Amino acid sequence: MSLLEVKGINKRFGGLKALDNVNIQVEENTIHAIIGPNGAGKSTLLNCLVGKLEPDEGSVTFNGSSLLNLSPHKINQLGVVRVFQTPEIFGDLTIMENVVIPALAAHDGSFSLNFWNRTSSRKEVMDEAEDLLRDMNLIDQREMVASSMSRGDKRRLELAMCLIQHPKLLLLDEPTAGMARADTNNTIDLLKRIGQERNITKVIIEHDMHVVFSLAEKVSVMAQGTVIVEGKPDEIKGDERVQEAYLGGAHL
Amino acid sequence: MFGTNTARKDMILMASFIVVVLAAPIIFQPIGAGYPDLLQKFAIFGIFAVGFNILFGLTGYLSFGHAAFLGIGSYTAVWSFKLLGMSPIPAVLFGTLAGGLFAFLIGIVSLRRAGIYFSILTLAFAQMSYNLAYSVLTPITNGETGLRVLNSDPRILDEKNAEYTGSLVSTFFGVEMNGYPGFYFCGVILIITFYFALRLNRSPFGMKLRAIKSNQTRMAYTGFNTRPYLMAAFVISGMYAGLAGSLMAVTDPLAGAERMQWTASGEIVLMTILGGVGTMLGPIIGAGVIKYFENIFSAFNDQTLNAIFDFLPDTLQQGVVAVVSLFVGSGWHLTLGLLFMGIVIFLPGGLMEGFRRIYRMIKKPDDDKSDTPAASTAPAE
Numbered sequence: 241m242s243l244l245e246v247k248g249i250n251k252r253f254g255g256l257k258a259l260d261n262v263n264i265q266v267e268e269n270t271i272h273a274i275i276g277p278n279g280a281g282k283s284t285l286l287n288c289l290v291g292k293l294e295p296d297e298g299s300v301t302f303n304g305s306s307l308l309n310l311s312p313h314k315i316n317q318l319g320v321v322r323v324f325q326t327p328e329i330f331g332d333l334t335i336m337e338n339v340v341i342p343a344l345a346a347h348d349g350s351f352s353l354n355f356w357n358r359t360s361s362r363k364e365v366m367d368e369a370e371d372l373l374r375d376m377n378l379i380d381q382r383e384m385v386a387s388s389m390s391r392g393d394k395r396r397l398e399l400a401m402c403l404i405q406h407p408k409l410l411l412l413d414e415p416t417a418g419m420a421r422a423d424t425n426n427t428i429d430l431l432k433r434i435g436q437e438r439n440i441t442k443v444i445i446e447h448d449m450h451v452v453f454s455l456a457e458k459v460s461v462m463a464q465g466t467v468i469v470e471g472k473p474d475e476i477k478g479d480e481r482v483q484e485a486y487l488g489g490a491h492l
Numbered sequence: 493m494f495g496t497n498t499a500r501k502d503m504i505l506m507a508s509f510i511v512v513v514l515a516a517p518i519i520f521q522p523i524g525a526g527y528p529d530l531l532q533k534f535a536i537f538g539i540f541a542v543g544f545n546i547l548f549g550l551t552g553y554l555s556f557g558h559a560a561f562l563g564i565g566s567y568t569a570v571w572s573f574k575l576l577g578m579s580p581i582p583a584v585l586f587g588t589l590a591g592g593l594f595a596f597l598i599g600i601v602s603l604r605r606a607g608i609y610f611s612i613l614t615l616a617f618a619q620m621s622y623n624l625a626y627s628v629l630t631p632i633t634n635g636e637t638g639l640r641v642l643n644s645d646p647r648i649l650d651e652k653n654a655e656y657t658g659s660l661v662s663t664f665f666g667v668e669m670n671g672y673p674g675f676y677f678c679g680v681i682l683i684i685t686f687y688f689a690l691r692l693n694r695s696p697f698g699m700k701l702r703a704i705k706s707n708q709t710r711m712a713y714t715g716f717n718t719r720p721y722l723m724a725a726f727v728i729s730g731m732y733a734g735l736a737g738s739l740m741a742v743t744d745p746l747a748g749a750e751r752m753q754w755t756a757s758g759e760i761v762l763m764t765i766l767g768g769v770g771t772m773l774g775p776i777i778g779a780g781v782i783k784y785f786e787n788i789f790s791a792f793n794d795q796t797l798n799a800i801f802d803f804l805p806d807t808l809q810q811g812v813v814a815v816v817s818l819f820v821g822s823g824w825h826l827t828l829g830l831l832f833m834g835i836v837i838f839l840p841g842g843l844m845e846g847f848r849r850i851y852r853m854i855k856k857p858d859d860d861k862s863d864t865p866a867a868s869t870a871p872a873e
Contacts, residue, residue: 290713316715328713330706333699341703344696345715353724355697358499362696405715 241304243268243441244289244409249298251284258284259295260465266409271435271442273452273473276462277486282445283325285462286411289443290322291315303408313350319408323415327394329401331387335378338386339369339400346405368404376400376430392423396430403434412444416451428454453477461485502690505772509686513679517672525784528671533783535678536739541763541775542682542689543732548761549770550698551725552705556611557598557618558760561591561730563625563752565737567633570747572738573641573662577649580662580669580677580742584735591734592727599726603719606708618757625749638748662742674743681739682776685732690772692728701725702770762828766835768842777843785828792820 244266251259259281266272274282287293289300291312300307307315330338343365348354360366373379376396381389386397395415402410415431416424428451434440446452452459452473459476461469463485469476476482512519516534520526525534540562548554565587572583602613625633633639641660643652662669669677692698704711704718711718741747750756759782767778797813797820804812819827839845 311717312712313715313717316713322713324713328707328710330703330710332706333703337699337703341700341711342714344700348696350715350717351720353697355692355695357696358694359696359699360498360694401714 242266243303244443245299245301246285246289247299247301249285249288249295249300251281251288251293251295257465259288262298262462262465262467264460264467264470266441266443267458268441269435269439270457271431271444271455273444273446273456273459274462275446275449275452275459279464280462280485281465282462283413284465286322286413286443286445289315289411290320316345316405317350319406320411321402321405321407321409322411323395323398323402323413325413325417327391327398329386329394329398331385333386334383335373335386335389335397336369336382338397339373339404340365342401343369343404372400372404392419395419395427399430403438403440406438407440410440410442412442412446414445414447416446416448424448424451427451431455498694502694506687506690509773510683513683514676516679517675523784524788528675530783530787531675532678532739532743533787534780535675535682536736536743537760537763537779537783538682538776539678539685539739540733540736540760541767541779542686543729543736544760545729545764545770545775546689546692546701546732547725547729548764549775550693550701550705551722553603553606553722553726554611554761555602555614555726555729555757556754556761557614557616557621557757558729558733559754559756560598560618560621560752561595561733562737562740562756563621563747563749564594565591565734566741566747566751567625567639567737568734569738569741570639570641570745571632573660573741573745574645574647577647578641578660578662578745579649580664583662583742584681584738587738587741588731588735591737592731594734595727595730596723599723599730603722603726615754615757618752619754622749622752622754625752633747633749635749638746640747641745660745662745669742670744677742678739681735685735686772686776693772697721697724762832766832766842768844771842771844774842774844781831781843782828785824785831789820789824789827790822792817 242265244264246262246264249259249262250257262281262285264272264274264285274285276282284293288295289307291307291310291314294308302318302320305318307318307320310318330341333341340359344352344362347362347365370379370382373382376399378393378397378400381393386394389397399415412431416427419427431442431444432455435442444452444455456473459471459473460467461476461479461482468481468485469479471479513535516531517526517528520531525531540558544555544558568590569583569587572586576582598614598617602610602617605613626635641647643656643660664673664677667673700711700716700721704721708718737751740751763778763782764775765778766781767776768774794813794817797816798809801809801812801816817823835842835846841848
């Protein structure tokens with residue numbers, strides 16, 4: 241059985257059909273890329289997976305249970321974690337706090353009223369956060385306020401925040417958008433390494449073909465709200481429909 | 493925030509706080525604020541401000557109707573006097589609980605919205621409570637006259653004396669809760685509630701509240717249900733307000749509707765911003781400054797001014813007094829307004845930011861190196 245099964249989902253915004261009968265199956269422990277031109281419905285699809293939007297029709301099944309009509313925090317607690325296109329971090333808090341908070345969500349659940357003990361007395365959480373920051377090369381800045389980081393570091397921090405939750409499924413919305421090639425390559429290496437070490441299934445929305453072909457094991461190509469082609473990266477590369485969708489008919 | 497020495501710093505903060513509160517009559521003597529009535533106000537509004545800051549400072553939700561909980565605390569306390577007797581303990585307990593309960597009810601509706609809409613909803617509820625207390629609820633609140641304890645009230649726990657004609661005062665184990673004993677009663681409660689707020693601030697709960705203020709979207713996608721967190725913060729700060737209101741009744745067993753008016757709600761917002769939103773001590777200092785202005789500056793008249801500027805030549809003295817008198821006496825609001833404008837423009841972090849800047853200026857020359865990034869970026873208390 242696939243870890244994530246999206247079956248026949250439709251989503252309309254007024255007269256616009258943003259998603260039209262989309263079917264996607266994500267297998268466990270793979271990296272699945274979703275590509276497509278702007279307006280193809282990639283982000284809408286992602287929003288339907290994390291509870292930001294409800295599809296009009298169809299089903300979304302994760303690990304055997306439906307994700308429909310669940311609020312974002314419940315979907316997160318099931319193990320579906322999202323990295324945003326523009327980093328969503330706690331800008332006013334320190335880097336360490338930014339990582340400790342999601343760790344607490346993973347340990348204590350969606351609500352716990354612990355207003356008496358010091359946060360620093362949670363040894364296991366603090367250690368875990370420090371280890372991860374060390375791993376992500378952010379440990380030296382641990383007491384820095386997150387909003388003062390560079391954009392690339394913010395992305396790395398957001399990824400760290402997602403990883404500390406031990407997700408089963410990690411959704412990444414253009415993780416390398418606006419990055420220089422060197423940084424992009426670092427991110428690719430990081431994502432590959434994480435996949436091997438932690439057994440996390442990943443869904444990546446990406447424009448950069450370099451990233452897609454270095455990472456993905458399976459690619460779904462979307463255009464005008466529907467999946468037009470699906471297959472291994474090598475199969476996609478030569479497909480005429482893909483080139484048409486991306487390049488408007490001109491051939492590579 | 494997680495530095496190894498924050499626990500020690502908090503101990504020092506708490507110890508100095510206790511010393512300042514207990515020695516307040518001596519410390520505030522030189523600035524003319526060492527008398528019990530004003531000290532009681534410092535303590536009561538300090539509690540109110542600390543509680544308000546748990547909501548506004550941590551979650552960023554600006555309640556514009558917090559005086560409603562203050563008023564409800566006062567009414568509940570007076571009813572406790574009327575029915576149970578003049579002991580301050582049940583009055584304070586019931587006042588606190590009533591504040592929390594009302595905060596819960598108002599929170600159910602208000603917390604559905606954030607930002608300015610939340611502020612407007614809380615303001616609307618507070619004005620409703622004020623008008624109800626004034627008119628429809630007169631049997632409970634005694635309307636315009638205000639609720640007071642009468643000798644004929646049941647007071648089932650008290651030994652009654654039918655011949656007694658003087659006014660009734662709350663008594664705690666035989667000690668009357670006015671004057672200095674009244675201040676120390678409020679002062680000890682201020683210390684306890686301050687300690688509670690400090691613990692809350694350093695706990696995972698407090699950190700999550702700050703995270704909600706910083707990015708509520710991320711909180712939801714991080715697996716937190718933000719609504720119960722906001723509700724808990726709202727109820728806790730409502731309980732602080734109820735407690736402050738009941739202490740007002742303990743020091744002076746009388747409750748009036750004007751305590752719930754929007755000007756009173758606005759005052760607590762001013763106190764918190766003036767002192768420093770989100771800081772531990774700031775709101776208490778803000779409350780102190782405003783109450784000091786209200787009581788001391790407003791008492792200045794031309795005579796006192798003439799006495800102060802007596803050393804100047806006669807014509808100059810008249811001119812100076814004429815100008816200064818605009819800012820004192822009934823014009824104390826003008827001084828407060830200017831001070832507030834100055835703070836908001838030059839010190840957006842309130843008086844606490846000013847103190848921090850001064851502290852850094854003094855500290856820098858001797859040990860520049862110990863001023864690590866941690867010290868300059870971590871939000872101070």
